[in-house]
Amino acid sequence: MHTVKMVITGAVNSGKSQFIRTISEIEVVSTERKATDEETRRLKKETTVAMDFGRIAVADDIVLHLFGTPGQKRFDFMWEILSEGMLGLVVLVDSTRPDTFRETLRIIDFFNAYRPMPYVVAANKQDEDNAWKPDEVRLALRLPREIKVLPLVAKDREQVKNVLLELLYSILAVAEE
C-alpha cells in the first residue's frame, strides 16, 4: 500500500480545516490536545495541538492522506513527523487579512530552511470583498515567479481540486528536472 502525504498549512484561520473538509472522502478528523487542569487551561494557548486529517482513496493500493497543520512556530516539531513521506504542501493564505502575511512568511521560511520541497500558495477567501488578489499576495509574500499562487475559495470543491492538481504538477516538474 502506497500512502502519500500532503500537508495543508497556513496561519490561523487561513482555511485549512475547510480545505480538507471540502475534498476529503472521510469525515475530517480534527484533533486537539485538551487542557487537563486549571493551570493548563489557563495556559491553553501553549497546550493545544490542533490537527486536521482527511483521506482520499486513489486505488486499492494507493491512498492520499491530507494533514492540516498549524503553522505557528510552537508546532515546528510537527514537521519532523509530517515531513516523512510528504511530497509537497499547500500554503493557505487568508487573502482578506494582511496582518497574517507575516506569519505566512515565517511558515514558508521555516519549511524551506528545514526541508525544501514543492509547494503552492493558495490565496483563500477570494469570494470576500476585501480579498487581495493572488498577484498581490505574491508580491506581498515576495514569492518567486516559479511558485504558483492560486485563487481559492476553500468551500468550492473545484477550486480545491485545482490547488491539489497544481501542486501535483509542480511535484512532477521537480521529478522531471
Next chain:
Amino acid sequence: MALVGNLRDFGLSDFLYLVDRGYKTGMLVLQRPGDQARLFFQNGKLVYAIQNATEDRLGDLLLRAGKITAEQRDYAVHLQQTVATNKPLGLILVELGYITREGIIRAVRSQIEETVYRLFSWTEGDFRFEPDVKPPRESVTIPLSIENVIMEGVRRIDEWSRIRDRIPTLDVIVKFADQPTERAKGVNLTPDEWRVFARINGADNIAAIARLTSLSEFDVCRIIYGFIQAGLVEVARAQVLIAPEVQARARALVEEPDAVAPVPGDGVPAEGTPPSPTGPSGPRLAPGGANGISPEARGAVQVRRGVIFRIIERIRRI
C-alpha cells in the same frame, strides 16, 4: 477593489515594494489619529505625496517651501483665473520669472520625498490603496524610484522589531537578487552601505559581515534590511536546528499525547514579542529553483512518479 490593512502588520516598505513590482497606479491613503497622508503612484513609480494638507495647489506648496511670496502666488492665480485659463500655474510662475522650471521640480520633489520619509516612522496606521485614483488636477507629478525611496526611508528606521521581521538572527545569509546590477542602477548608497554591499557573497552571514566591515550588528542589519526591502538582495539560507529533546517530545506527543507535559517557552509568543533570535529564517524557494529541493524530497518524487499520475487522475474524477 481597495487594498486595506494596517502598517503594524504590513509595513510601508512592503507596500512600496508591492506597488513597484505590481506596476500599480492609484492612491495610497495612510491614516492615524490626527494624521493623514496620501501617496500617488503611476505604473509603480511614486509621483506625488502630501501629508495633512487640505490645499494641494502648487502655489501653496511653493509658498510653504519659501520659493515664492504670497503676493506672487496671488497674482499668478489671478492671471490663471482671468486671462490664462488653460495654462498650468507652474508655467505662469515661470513666465513671470518668479521661479525656474527646475526650481518647481526641486520643490515638489523635496515635498514628495520628505512626506514619504516621515511616513517610515509610522509603526502603525490604517492604509487603503485605491487603484486608478490620480493626483489632484493641478499637482506637479515627478516619478521617483521606489528603491531609492525605500533605501532612504529605511535609513531612518531605528527599531529592531521591524528589522527582525526579515532578519530574525545574525546567522542569516543574503545573496544578490537575480539581476542586482540592473536593479542597483538607480539606487544611491552611502559609503557604509557600499561597504556592506561589497561584502555580500551568499556565504558570509550577517555576523561575519559586521566583523569584516567593523560596523555594528544593528547597522549591518538595518542596511541589509534596506537592501532586502528594495529587492536588491534576498535571504539565502539560515540553519534551522531542532533540538533532540524537542524531537523526542514530538514523538512522545504523537504516541501518548496526555503523558507529555507542556514545556515552558513552547507557547505562542506574547503579543508584540519579537521573533526568537534563534528562530528559523530562509528563502522562499521555488521547486527546482536556485536553491533546489532537498535530496530527500526529490528522491521521494522520483520513486513515486507513477503514483502521482494516478493521484492526478483520481483527483480529476472527484
